[in-house]
Amino acid sequence: MLESTAILKAHHLKVTPQRLAIFKMLRHTNVHPSAETIYNSLQEDHPTMSLATVYKTLDAFVQNGLVQQLNLGEDSYRYDADTSPHSHMQCTVCKSVEDIEQLQQVAPIKQEVQELTGYQLLSEQFYFYGICPECQKTAQ
Amino acid sequence: MLESTAILKAHHLKVTPQRLAIFKMLRHTNVHPSAETIYNSLQEDHPTMSLATVYKTLDAFVQNGLVQQLNLGEDSYRYDADTSPHSHMQCTVCKSVEDIEQLQQVAPIKQEVQELTGYQLLSEQFYFYGICPECQKTAQ
DNA sequence: GTTACTGCAAAGCCTTTGCAGCTGA
């Protein structure tokens, strides 16, 4: 994995401790945190960092394609440092979000949409909702 | 098409002029309006109706499965009276939203996700983004 | 030395809530 500092520099973003902390945290988690979650989890190491800085930083990352903003129909956005094209799945019980990488069936559906609509397709977001294996066990 | 009044009654919703107006408007449009758009377009016929009533009404409709709430990553939600399972496509230029009905490739991707994740799949939302035929012409 | 970022507070915006009065069934 490339060094976080190098990636920020490559995008002409000034490397500050706050930015590094947010970026590294996002790259090392798979929980798809919200701005508030990020803020809280960095409170201990960066007690003076403000929520506004988290938002501004996340915005800068999204603008530069370093992070992807997820809109799962909750009250707030979630953020994902995995920028490869992939889908997301949310458990309707525990609200956790999982990445679904490399679905074979994405290409055919994109092609069908393109043929059907005449749109010049730029991107897509697939959100799946269901009950995760863990919560299925608990329910029994 | 079933009468709007009958549909509301069937869901034990009191039939008020405001609700009828909102429901009919949604059933006769394909622009996927926001709460504010609905409010504005009904101002002439229902000048005393408040935005809060629009929100409360839309919430009641969504709870009863009469209307579906769309989350396209804009500042506000959009609403769609077409409750059949279908996908949505938004033009990134003119921001218009189109329904995409009966995609053949939805079933295979759902099956792939189910097998891959072990989730009990409940629902899904597919959002496509691109440039519509109209805007493609304009750009040339 | 500049440019751009941080942090605080305040504001913005969409949406929800509380409540008194009204109305549909």
Add this chain to the structure above:
DNA sequence: TCAGCTGCAAAGGCTTTGCAGTAAC
């Protein structure tokens, strides 16, 4: 009648903005 809806105003919650001070380069 009376449960439930409307409309007004106020509040809520997430996110953005303005600005002075500060830090990165």
